[in-house]
Amino acid sequence: MATIKDVAARAGVAVGTASRVLSGSPQTSADSRSRVLAAARELGYIAHGPARSLRRARTDVLGLLVSDIRSPFFSELAHAAEQEARARGYTLLLANANEDAEQADAVLDAFASQRIDGLLLSPQGPRTPRLEALLAAKLPIVLLNRAIEGVDAPLYGTDNAGGVAQALAWLQRRGHRDVAFIGGPEGFSTGAERHDAYLAGREAHGISTDDALIDAGDFLADGAAEAMLRVLDRGVRPTAVFGANNQTTLGAMRAMRERLGAEAASRIEVVSFDDVEWFAFTSPPVSAVRNDAPAIGRAGVRGLLDLIDGGTAASQRIATSFVDRSEGGRA
Amino acid sequence: MATIKDVAARAGVAVGTASRVLSGSPQTSADSRSRVLAAARELGYIAHGPARSLRRARTDVLGLLVSDIRSPFFSELAHAAEQEARARGYTLLLANANEDAEQADAVLDAFASQRIDGLLLSPQGPRTPRLEALLAAKLPIVLLNRAIEGVDAPLYGTDNAGGVAQALAWLQRRGHRDVAFIGGPEGFSTGAERHDAYLAGREAHGISTDDALIDAGDFLADGAAEAMLRVLDRGVRPTAVFGANNQTTLGAMRAMRERLGAEAASRIEVVSFDDVEWFAFTSPPVSAVRNDAPAIGRAGVRGLLDLIDGGTAASQRIATSFVDRSEGGRA
DNA sequence: AACGCTCATGGAAACGATTCCATGACGGAA
DNA sequence: TTCCGTCATGGAATCGTTTCCATGAGCGTT
Secondary structure: OOOHHHHHHHHOOOHHHHHHHHOOOOOOOHHHHHHHHHHHHHHOOOOOHHHHHHHHOOOOEEEEEEOOOOOHHHHHHHHHHHHHHHHOOOEEEEEEOOOOHHHHHHHHHHHHHHOOOEEEEOOOOOOOHHHHHHHHOOOOEEEEOOOOOOOOOOEEEEOHHHHHHHHHHHHHHOOOOOEEEEEOOOOOHHHHHHHHHHHHHOHHHOOOOOHHHEEEOOOOHHHHHHHHHHHHHOOOOOOEEEEOOHHHHHHHHHHHHHHHOHHHHOOOEEEEEOOOHHHHOOOOOEEEEEOOHHHHHHHHHHHHHHHHOOOOOOOEEEOOEEEOOOOOOOO | OOOHHHHHHHHOOOHHHHHHHHOOOOOOOHHHHHHHHHHHHHHOOOOOHHHHHHHHOOOOEEEEEEOOOOOHHHHHHHHHHHHHHHHOOOEEEEEEOOOOHHHHHHHHHHHHHHOOOEEEEOOOOOOOHHHHHHHHOOOOEEEEOOOOOOOOOOEEEEOHHHHHHHHHHHHHHOOOOOEEEEEOOOOOHHHHHHHHHHHHHOHHHOOOOOHHHEEEOOOOHHHHHHHHHHHHHOOOOOOEEEEOOHHHHHHHHHHHHHHHHHHHHOOOEEEEEOOOHHHHOOOOOEEEEEOOHHHHHHHHHHHHHHHHOOOOOOOEEEOOEEEOOOOOOOO
């Protein structure tokens, strides 16, 4: 592999000059510029990133730590974040924590060792020692989707209250009064925000305030199915169900089918937080509040780069959109 | 941030000694070992990756270039590959090419600049100049899922022929004679292999060899829908449809619903290459050949590490499994 | 004609680690 | 007791860049 020394030798200049040309310093003559660039092209020179990082004390690498890249939300977010980062001259290093604090810490160690310039973090749970260390080292950090208590970093996430309001408006338009709500764990800010917004808004949208209609799972299909069974076993018969995320909706639908039969279940309208493309193909089709994951990813990267450049960045709630798949609906 | 010099100073030894301790060289006394480790712990020392890479001439970083991380196949593959890499002490750098050769080249440049130790490549199309350069530089490379003409690198991918055989066996068990097959582009080895295997095997499984039942799309929903419409407009009335990947199946189902109505469409059994979880919730449910994306990712990483360690690696076809979601089926 | 300024350049230091080499301590064998 | 070998250690070179500093050329001004 050619080094800058080879380039300089071939161009007949000193390495300092070659470096200045290649990094676009204005302190260069047209003559050396052309000769250095020609030499670099001829040798297929590609700068040695680690060496550059060593000297410059920055790596132009951002780290993105998510709980599980396999979830559509995160894969869309990661995709958009990578595009944005690359467009700004940064490389995005992606890692999974697998909902496991130990693994998250291992990743943070690896990030620290790579000397990333900034971190986009979708927090699992509370703060860990590694995270403390990074905070103490003043590494620029932004949070995605969930807050962490006592961590003062800008947060980029879904506008949960706004999304719930969209779902409530739709339920009202569809004339539902008896609506089952299956929430998520209160421990997640996401779960709590959606739950609170629903409770706060239901009455104004003509929805029954009977708490027998409400239960919560763990944001996973199995837990949600159990919650839905509990609701049904209380004897209430909702005409619509609102699932607080996509897995929750999945579990709720399974439970309804199990308890009421496929035919009866398909007459209960379903609305979900988190849209997935296959909601169009279920029976009944599921209307949904759509997270703008790409916008969150892009906003996160932009905020992080502002921080890195020494500026400030403000938290941002990204608006959701609503996909109406009901019989009379638009889609 | 603490450097190894700080650690050495605090431990009262020379940097060389500190380095030997920290990198586990046997040439160290118990005394200096304990003092260096204590000093490192007290200072929260984390080695500077770029500096280490510079001197060692390796980075312990692998690059993974996929066309689109948002596809479930790649996100599962990437997830497994990252786990495997991390378990072996490597970091995985993930990038998207977005089906765009220019972007792929930009990524390869970035990888080259980072001096990755090896590349896992899911090829888009033909070879590009950057790829040539990397091959010429003897960078260890493995291919995922698709071959590239004239590139001699081990290939880790789905056993397409085996998967088609599983689908054919299922079609036979279900007693289907008139089966529509919607294939993918011949340009992709994936598409060609599945198509060929189907043509070769259908007769032996009691399936009509009427080519009016066969058409091909572009592996995307819209193209597949058009292909399915062409089939139906030829007047044939299949009792089952076989889609060559998940998007293809999606498009075919849409086309059937459009042409025949929801009710008639739901009586046509569907089998797909590429399983997705929501195939359980469509009407009719879709039985599917399941790619073992995680196994492919793991095998790819293992093969690549073998190459990096100077050994050899052999191409591997990863077996598929079959998910039977038909009425009488197991699932 | 002399002076001063700008500016491109060469050379060298620096970044933080690893690794080579020489040295000295120590222990065992004769 | 002397000698040799082993082995931990300190110090220095090295990896490929960037950046600082000093130098000298060239040019315009007085």
